[in-house]
Amino acid sequence: MGGDHPSQECKAPSTPGSKKLRSLPLGLYLSGGIVALVFLLGLIAPLIPYDPAAAVDYQRQLAGPSWSHLLGCDGQGRDIALRIVKGTEAFFWPGILAMTIAVIGGAACGACAGYMRGWVGQAVRGLMQLLDTLPRLVFIVLLCTILDPGMYLIATTAGVLFIPTIAAICRRKVETLASEDYILAHIAHGFHPAWILGYHILWLQCRPLLIRQACTVFSYVLFVETALSYLGDYGVQEPWPSWGNMVAQTREGVGFWPWFVPAVMIVVSIAALLAFGNAIARREEAMR
Amino acid sequence: MRPLLRVRDLTVVFDTAEGQRKVVDGVSFAVGMGETLGILGESGSGKTISSSAVLGLIDDTPGVCGGEIVFTQGDHEISLLEGLDTCVTQRPDGLYVKDNRRWMQHVRRVMTPIWGCGMTAVFQNPRQCLDPLERIGAQVEESVGLAAPHLTAAERMQAALDWLQKVQMRDPLRVYRSYPHELSGGMCQRAMIAIALARHPALLIADEPTTGLDTTVRAEIVALFHSLIQESQASMIYISHDIREVLYLASRVIVMRSGRVLEEATSEDLLLGRGTRHPYTATLLHAADLPTGQVSETV
Numbered sequence: 001m002g003g004d005h006p007s008q009e010c011k012a013p014s015t016p017g018s019k020k021l022r023s024l025p026l027g028l029y030l031s032g033g034i035v036a037l038v039f040l041l042g043l044i045a046p047l048i049p050y051d052p053a054a055a056v057d058y059q060r061q062l063a064g065p066s067w068s069h070l071l072g073c074d075g076q077g078r079d080i081a082l083r084i085v086k087g088t089e090a091f092f093w094p095g096i097l098a099m100t101i102a103v104i105g106g107a108a109c110g111a112c113a114g115y116m117r118g119w120v121g122q123a124v125r126g127l128m129q130l131l132d133t134l135p136r137l138v139f140i141v142l143l144c145t146i147l148d149p150g151m152y153l154i155a156t157t158a159g160v161l162f163i164p165t166i167a168a169i170c171r172r173k174v175e176t177l178a179s180e181d182y183i184l185a186h187i188a189h190g191f192h193p194a195w196i197l198g199y200h201i202l203w204l205q206c207r208p209l210l211i212r213q214a215c216t217v218f219s220y221v222l223f224v225e226t227a228l229s230y231l232g233d234y235g236v237q238e239p240w241p242s243w244g245n246m247v248a249q250t251r252e253g254v255g256f257w258p259w260f261v262p263a264v265m266i267v268v269s270i271a272a273l274l275a276f277g278n279a280i281a282r283r284e285e286a287m288r
Numbered sequence: 289m290r291p292l293l294r295v296r297d298l299t300v301v302f303d304t305a306e307g308q309r310k311v312v313d314g315v316s317f318a319v320g321m322g323e324t325l326g327i328l329g330e331s332g333s334g335k336t337i338s339s340s341a342v343l344g345l346i347d348d349t350p351g352v353c354g355g356e357i358v359f360t361q362g363d364h365e366i367s368l369l370e371g372l373d374t375c376v377t378q379r380p381d382g383l384y385v386k387d388n389r390r391w392m393q394h395v396r397r398v399m400t401p402i403w404g405c406g407m408t409a410v411f412q413n414p415r416q417c418l419d420p421l422e423r424i425g426a427q428v429e430e431s432v433g434l435a436a437p438h439l440t441a442a443e444r445m446q447a448a449l450d451w452l453q454k455v456q457m458r459d460p461l462r463v464y465r466s467y468p469h470e471l472s473g474g475m476c477q478r479a480m481i482a483i484a485l486a487r488h489p490a491l492l493i494a495d496e497p498t499t500g501l502d503t504t505v506r507a508e509i510v511a512l513f514h515s516l517i518q519e520s521q522a523s524m525i526y527i528s529h530d531i532r533e534v535l536y537l538a539s540r541v542i543v544m545r546s547g548r549v550l551e552e553a554t555s556e557d558l559l560l561g562r563g564t565r566h567p568y569t570a571t572l573l574h575a576a577d578l579p580t581g582q583v584s585e586t587v
Contacts, residue, residue, distance in 0.1 A: 117389055185417040185480070188343055189431060190404015190487060193396075204421040 028279035034272035035215075041085050042092025050086050052239035055079065062255045072257035075249060080261050083241035087262065090229065090242040094155030095221040101159030102217045103210050106166025110206075111197050113167060114174025124167075132164040140224060141234065149234040155221050162217045169209050170202060177201050208284035215277025219270045226266050290360055291318040292491055292523045293342065293407075298355035300337050300547075301384050302348055308383055312338050313547040314355075319491065324517060324524040326538030326555070328531055328572065334547035335527045339493045342525075343409055344368065344395040350376065350386035361406050361490065368398055404434060408489040412496040414476035418468040424479045425464030428452065431486040451482040456512060474505035478512065485516060491523045498533065506533070513537060531576045535559055543569045557581075 057077035065072045071080040112124045140157050147153060174197065177183055186196050202210075229235025229244025236242035246262035249255075300312035312334040319325045329335040341352050353376050357368040375391040378384055411417050419427060428448040433439065439447065445464075452460035455478040468476055477497055484492060494513060498506040510533050517524050517537075526537045534541055535555045543551045543566065551566040558569075561579030570580040 181411065181413060181416040182419050184345055185409070185411060186419070188345060188403055188409045189483060190400075190402075190408065190434060191430070192400075200419055200422070204419065 025279055025283060027275055028283060031272040031276035031279060034268060035276045038088065038269050038272075039092070042088040042095075045085050045087075045089045045092070048082070048085060050082065052078075052241075055082070056239075062258070064257065071261050074246070074258035075252055075254055078241075080246075080257060083246060084243070084261060084265060087236075087241045087243045087246060087265075090151060090236045090240075090244075091222045091225040094151040094225065095218040097152065098155040098159035098162070098221045099214045099217045101156060102162035102166055103214050105160065105163040106213070107170050107202050107206065107210060109163055110167035110170025111174055111202060114171040114178070115193070115197055125171075128164040128167050131161065132168075134161060136161045136220075137224065137227075141228075144228070144234040151225060151236070154224055154228065154234070158221050158224060159217065162213070162220070166210065166213045169213070170206050173206050173209070174201055177205060208281035211284070212277040212281040215273045215280075219273035222266070222270055222273070290365070291320050292323075292360050293319040293525075294356075294358040295338070295342060296356045298338060298341060298357065299353050300334070300341050300346065301350050301353045303350065308350070311547050312341065315544070315547070315549050317542050317549065317552070319523050319525060322521050322523055323540065324526055324538045326534035326541040327525060327527045327544060328529070328534045328541055329544035330529055332546075333544040335544050336495055337547075338544070339409070339495050339525060339527055342368075343403075343407060343493060344399040345409075347388070347392055349388050350384040351388065351391070353378075353384045353386065359402060359406060359491075361402060366398065366402070368395075368402075370398075404431075404487045405489060407491040407493060408484045408487055409493040409495060410477070410480050410484050410497045412499040414473060414480045414497075415468055415471075417480055418476055418483075420468055422467075423464070424452075424466050424468065424471070425449075428464075428479065428482050428486060431483045435487045447486075448482075451486050452479070454485075454516070455479070455482045456508070472505075474501050474509060477501065477509055481509075481512065481516065485520060485522075488520065489522055491525065492517065493525045493527070495527045496529070498528070498530070510536060531572050531578070535578075543572070 055076075055078040057073075060069070060073045060077040062075060063069060063073040063077070069079045069081065071084065074080055074083070109124050109128060113121050113128060115121070116124070136158065139161065140154055143153065143157055183196060183200070186200065187193070225235060225242065226244035226247070227235075229242040230248045232245070232248065235244050238245055243262040243266050247259050247266070250259040295318070296316045298312055298315045299310060301308050301310050315334065315338050317325065317327075327335045327338070337346070340346050342357055346352060352369065352372065354372070355369060359366050359368055371394055372391070375387045375394070376384055377386075418424070425445070425448050428451055429444045432444050432447045432451065436444075436447070449460050449464060452463050457463045457475065457478060463471065463475060463479065468479075471479070481497075497513070498509050501509065513524070513526070514537055524537070526534060528534050535558060538555055540552065540554050541558060542549050543553075545568055551569050553563065553565075553569075557563050558565075558573065559578065561573075561581035564582045564584045565573065565580055567583055570583045573580045
């Protein structure tokens with residue numbers, strides 16, 4: 001460092017600006033658009049009146065797409081577009097619930113396990129290991145057979161079962177950052193450990209990871225809901241629509257649109273959720 | 289007058305590959321109200337460890353094993369190492385065994401009301417000591433917010449900008465919006481000083497705050513310490529291996545080497561070459577082209 005570098009205050013090569021704009025995130029916008037659409041449908045679906053009995057009209061059985069029925073009609077003449085929109089109700093709020101449980105529970109447990117050295121930390125670590133051994137789908141189906149099956153039970157269980165994954169990520173962060181100089185400096189400056197842990201470590205450092213995991217959890221709930229509804233016993237029951245039980249109509253073996261549209265929706269939504277989580281996380285990481 | 293901080297017979301022991309080593313061995317010193325004490329010593333002399341021990345930031349084993357640290361907060365004298373003897377035992381072969389978890393809990397309980405407003409620190413690597421993901425302004429605001437919780441957001445921002453102005457940032461608003469990696473080491477150190485002093489501490493421990501900075505920046509930072517400490521009337525422990533910095537800032541100096549205090553003298557005596565000097569101190573003075581005075585024969 002000699003006189004050749006007059007302005008040390010200038011940006012070092014590893015500044016955020018250089019990384020930020022390198023790739024205009026097309027993937028982020030595309031996946032974000034799809035996720036926004038799914039969330040919008042989930043929000044407006046409860047506002048749309050739907051009477052499953054009145055929707056049946058054998059006159060227009062298996063009709064193809066037209067202006068009055070944009071995505072055609074199914075085997076009982078019900079409008080597919082409307083059923084797709086109503087079908088989001090089955091997983092939207094449960095997905096939000098699972099996401100909240102997993103992220104808040106995971107962050108809290110991870111912080112506890114990483115910060116507390118005593119028996120509390122030990123107990124949390126043990127509990128996380130125990131939860132981690134449960135196979136998710138099998139456990140959800142098992143609970144559904146024992147208890148009264150329903151989307152909120154499934155979502156709560158899925159949320160809880162994702163806690164160890166998120167906790168492990170947060171715990172690693174807490175443990176590696178605990179010996180960082182700035183954490184020590186914050187302690188010496190009199191900041192409360194809970195503030196350092198909650199704000200400086202979990203919020204500032206773990207946020208991208210948490211966003212990614214939240215999207216994974218939501219897509220998992222969507223996946224489980226459609227799978228169980230497809231299989232039939234524990235998911236959404238006919239005549240109420242769900243993307244899963246709409247695909248299940250394939251088993252009747254007729255028509256193209258009735259199974260194609262929901263199948264595409266399922267695949268695209270899950271892919272978009274995962275891609276969106278990744279893209280957001282990567283963008284946040286690149287801004288550092 | 290009661291001293292602000294009194295350290296007596298402080299002993300810090302670390303586990304090393306060759307067994308336990310006393311890195312601080314019976315160090316004693318005191319800091320008066322509003323006084324600046326300089327600690328002078330080479331790398332490995334135990335000056336940084338002593339100050340970390342005072343701050344309660346040593347979590348290695350066995351760490352602090354003996355001594356007494358008394359800090360005066362308001363009208364109370366708080367003994368920071370009280371109960372240490374119940375956590376440490378010395379085995380017949382001389383090895384220290386410490387229940388570190390219990391000790392750390394104790395330290396946290398005792399130090400929580402002291403950290404920040406009682407004593408605080410500025411360390412030698414300012415960039416690593418700032419949160420890399422938070423703007424400087426927000427970090428100063430956090431500190432301001434702790435000192436004055438009733439402020440509104442706008443008032444907090446104004447106070448943070450005032451502090452950045454006080455530590456002589458050329459463009460406070462730009463610094464306010466910058467992340468630590470966008471600033472030079474000297475500017476980061478200024479920000480650290482702002483964060484530390486915004487709590488109005490009674491004692492500021494500056495642990496080699498100018499290490500790794502350019503010569504001109506060092507001079508600016510030292511001058512900044514001088515003016516801010518005089519203004520706030522806080523006490524300071526200024527730790528450095530640079531005798532000139534220490535003599536400029538401190539009224540009294542202790543010289544440390546291999547974990548021991550070799551000598552304690554006023555800056556005036558050292559500068560004017562009065563009294564008898566320890567040979568090591570004389571070497572340091574000589575290296576800085578200062579009069580060494582009379583050098584004692586016995587070490």
